Amino acid sequence: MKKDHGQSTSDVRSGHELDVAKLEAYLGEHVPGFNRPLHISQFKLGQSNPTYLLKDGNQQQYVLRKKPPGQLLSSTAHAVEREYRILRALGTHSDVPVPHVYTLCEDTSIIGTPFYVMEFLAGRIFADVRMLQLPFEERRQCWFSAVETLAKLHRVDFAAIGLENYGRNSGFYDRQMRSLSKVSQAQAETKDNETGDKVGPIPRLEEMFAWFKRNQVKDQATIVHGDFKIDNLIFHPTEPRVIGVLDWELSTIGHPLSDLSNLLQPFYIPPSQELAGFKGIKKEDLPIPDAQDLMQAYCLCLGTTYPIDRWNFAVAFSFFRVSVILQGIAARVARKQASSAEAKSYAARFKPMAYLALQFVDEGDLVATSKL
Numbered sequence: 001m002k003k004d005h006g007q008s009t010s011d012v013r014s015g016h017e018l019d020v021a022k023l024e025a026y027l028g029e030h031v032p033g034f035n036r037p038l039h040i041s042q043f044k045l046g047q048s049n050p051t052y053l054l055k056d057g058n059q060q061q062y063v064l065r066k067k068p069p070g071q072l073l074s075s076t077a078h079a080v081e082r083e084y085r086i087l088r089a090l091g092t093h094s095d096v097p098v099p100h101v102y103t104l105c106e107d108t109s110i111i112g113t114p115f116y117v118m119e120f121l122a123g124r125i126f127a128d129v130r131m132l133q134l135p136f137e138e139r140r141q142c143w144f145s146a147v148e149t150l151a152k153l154h155r156v157d158f159a160a161i162g163l164e165n166y167g168r169n170s171g172f173y174d175r176q177m178r179s180l181s182k183v184s185q186a187q188a189e190t191k192d193n194e195t196g197d198k199v200g201p202i203p204r205l206e207e208m209f210a211w212f213k214r215n216q217v218k219d220q221a222t223i224v225h226g227d228f229k230i231d232n233l234i235f236h237p238t239e240p241r242v243i244g245v246l247d248w249e250l251s252t253i254g255h256p257l258s259d260l261s262n263l264l265q266p267f268y269i270p271p272s273q274e275l276a277g278f279k280g281i282k283k284e285d286l287p288i289p290d291a292q293d294l295m296q297a298y299c300l301c302l303g304t305t306y307p308i309d310r311w312n313f314a315v316a317f318s319f320f321r322v323s324v325i326l327q328g329i330a331a332r333v334a335r336k337q338a339s340s341a342e343a344k345s346y347a348a349r350f351k352p353m354a355y356l357a358l359q360f361v362d363e364g365d366l367v368a369t370s371k372l
Helices: 020-030 080-093 138-155 171-186 205-215 258-261 290-304 311-334 345-349 350-362
Strands: 039-043 050-054 061-066 101-105 115-119 221-222 233-235 242-245 252-254
Touching: 020 101, 061 080, 080 233, 101 171, 101 311, 101 350, 115 258, 138 221, 138 233, 138 242, 138 290, 171 205, 171 252, 171 311, 205 252, 205 311, 221 258, 258 290, 258 350, 345 350
Parallel strands: none
Antiparallel strands: 039 050, 050 061, 061 115, 101 115, 221 252, 233 242
16 A cells, blocks of 8 residues: 555556455455445555555445465565554554554455455655645645654554563664564575576675664663654545555564654755755755754654764664565575565665665764764
């Protein structure tokens, strides 16, 4: 469920077909108001978990998220059960805007893997963080709504809404280094089913880890989305405000700066790269508010101190983490398990993303307070 809802679906791709009769019968029993017949199409994007648009006989629309077919390298990155759990908790007990979830099915006899069904939110999803089709003032308001939505998430008392065991409440970055190192090593050894070529490692990984350990931020614990960025947000059809946060498969209890740095990554990517980067562009020439103003708004919403201590650690780590995620897409491409029509273009970016992290390593260790 990503990008522009109205134009980003296609026929269900080969290898991702669903048993329409079984699913139709299941929905009739578990989703109030569902009526036959069922029509299924597939969203073109959504890298980890295949995502489908369902339409019933009354033209009511729903979204289905499932695990990918076949043997998986990582079970945690595809845990639709966790997605369902956090969406249900936030939707019931917080002011964080999320789609309503109808049902979780763990019976693999229905469509082959666990899945859940949620509401289809009609709104705008911006693939381009610049939002160039909007007037500047509306772009500005959309971006401030994004950081305010993130602050809402980080204000949630996770224990009070039943998520006390959703993840450990300390040592987030240490755990990330251990788990991502293990995952990355497995992904690097993955061979292409046809050519036999390995995906390959993330460059200078040990050197990167040593820098992370020397420059780590002070420990904190909140709910973290895990991939908080503009194209994972649905904005109101006509108003500059977020009405839904999507793609929770990487959510856990962790450090809030991991989400904020992920959202603000474009400000640290050079304009010459494929991604819409803003590094080196003067504030007055930016198409959206600058990172400093957005961070100040975030800190104001949370009542925390600005500037953020050791901020560049969070930015560097976010680039490393995304490089591991992209390496994982490369591994799924190699194993012919990729769930996206554009997976190959994403897979090719894992080393360039790692080099963006290494730029911070090469600048040396951070001082006590790292400003922009």
